[in-house]
Amino acid sequence: MNPPPSAGGTEAAALRLERLCARTGLSPAQLGVVRIYDRAHEDPREFGPLRGLDVLVKDLNRVAGEVTTFGSVGHDVVADAHDTAVLRLLEEGARLVGTSVTAEFGATVYTEPAYGPGPVNPVDRRMTTGGSSSGAAVAVARGVVDVAHASDGGGSIRVPAAAVGLPGLKPAHTVVGGGLPDPAAQGVIARDLDLTARALGLPRSSAPTRPLRVGHTNRPFHTTTAVDPTVANATAAAASLLVTHPAVSGVRPVAAPYPVEHFGVFSRIMAARCRDLPDPATPMPRWLRQRGRELTGAEVTAAAEAVAVLPEQVLAAWDRVPDGADSPSDPVDVVVTPMLACAPPHIGAFSARSAPDAGGDPAEDFHAQTAWTPWATLWNLTGWAALSVPLVTPDAAPGRWPVSVHLGAVSDRVSPAELLDLARHLQRSIAGMVDADTSVLDAVTVDGPGDLDAVLGESTGASSGASSGARR
Structure with missing residues (x-):
């Protein structure tokens, strides 16, 4: 069962975003934000490492009652239930206040939406912000939130974090289980190394005890x-x-x-995971989907x-x-x-x-x-x-x-x-x-x-x- 939305509001996050828009002249999307929710989602029974922190959810994940677009025009879906990654965030005490911009279907290491402006790099606005968790990285770097949910299937936490000058940790994860291997890990992007450790429930200081x-x-x-x-x-x-x-x-x-040459073999797993991407889609996701569909079972x-x-x-x-x-x-x-x-x-x-x-x-x-x-x-x-x-x-x-x-x-x-x-x-x-x-x-x-x-x-x-x- 999904916990109900929190009785608490999202006014603080909305106010930070509003002030940043006014100060920078940038839109919410350019600051990495798709939307701020009307009400926060949190489970007041949980006291995990994210307790008390406003967190944005990547726009590939489903939050009950909220819209997910998967970074693509024409794919607005209102979720009936929280997905596994969102449930995990709630179990860790997060207060989910909104959604962050992502590359279309999370399929590229850059984020350039076909239907509007993408996130603007606070280091140099001429530079790409990377992808696919670019909205998370930019929103944290700009100070909309201190922590944002992110996922990483080929660098999607680490690339955008590096692009804007933040640390990015991809946790260890299980790749081979039943069925198709899954190279994606769930994690966060946070404003510094210490907060990264806290958000992931790691010791603030853990010096190696062996050479x-x-x-x-x-x-x-x-x-x-x-x-x-x-x-x-x-x-x-x-x-x-x-x-x-x-x-x-x-x-x-x-x-x-x-x-x-071996990378061509390994990349077939990623292509196979793209074969069911829906329409409409821009050229790059369409090409990835086609490559996946052309693969034989062998x-x-x-x-x-x-x-x-x-x-x-x-x-x-x-x-x-x-x-x-x-x-x-x-x-x-x-x-x-x-x-x-x-x-x-x-x-x-x-x-x-x-x-x-x-x-x-x-x-x-x-x-x-x-x-x-x-x-x-x-x-x-x-x-x-x-x-x-x-x-x-x-x-x-x-x-x-x-x-x-x-x-x-x-x-x-x-x-x-x-x-x-x-x-x-x-x-x-x-x-x-x-x-x-x-x-x-x-x-x-x-x-x-x-x-x-x-x-x-x-x-x-x-x-x-x-x-x-x-x-x-």
Whole structure:
């Protein structure tokens, strides 16, 4: 049974939104909000980690009596009951006050609605806000709420959080159960690392109690494209700085865990999950749906089997004896990569590639998305915990994008709370360096939108013809 809406109102959230609209000149949608509910939904019997917090629900999820649009025009649905993710939020004590903007059907790592303006990046309004939980990220970054519900099927928490300079934690989750593997995890985007820990019920401080070994690479896993030099250099520096954490015993390079061509196999699972997307839909979701419907049963079965053995495959790659070594290396506990291959590019950098009036090809759009985020999906397919963290907060260098790095747990060797502790250490270390020499900011921030064309270069990429899927 669904608990009834709270007798409490949503006036505080509505007032914050109204004042932000007046101050910025932006609409609610541009601030990441689809709507504020007439009444809050909460269960006064629950005292979980979200107790007392106003929370926006991603517009892919159903709240009883409220409209869900799935980020798409023509799909307004009034829910009869709360879905599983919403029930979990209520059990954790959340006060649900409204709905946040999402990419259409959660299918892309950018959010550019065909029917109106999308969220505006508070770092630089020229930059994309990523996707698909872009409304959650922008609403938190703008101060509409301190915590927003989000989901992550290929980077959808971590990408938009990084795009606006916030941390984003994808919790560990189960991928393989009965039926089609599910790469999506439910979580939140919160204003800082400490509130992220609180909202997910994690200890505020949980320093590792055993020596940790860190792996690092800047090499993309899922394309053969480039990485912006500032991003690559900042990520390498961050990995090196982790050696100053008292629990880190060392850092060593790691190789890509599988050939880049394998991503085409893994992406079939995501495509299969898109095959029932409804009409109307814009070109990118339509293309994803068609790719899913073209898969044979044998192809889907083979892809599911590949995902099932992926954790074992990655562990074998990262724990093996390096070429030329006489003895086994220490297994790595966490792997550090860039979060994004370049700063968020201009709005339209992705969608223009699939625009039908310009002769666009959705396959090229998908390839560009993969090239921008060529690491995150591994942690969706394995189910391991992962965290994106900006090396400095946006207020340290207003108008410049703070580089975010990705800390990926290797199996269960490091906990989400320990990932957060490593991230705090990074932010404190770099803040100290900036205090001593402000020119450090030039090494960990980027001025202006990223150059997606430079990232793509002349490479065709192994995944340019691969299929993606909903809830990235």
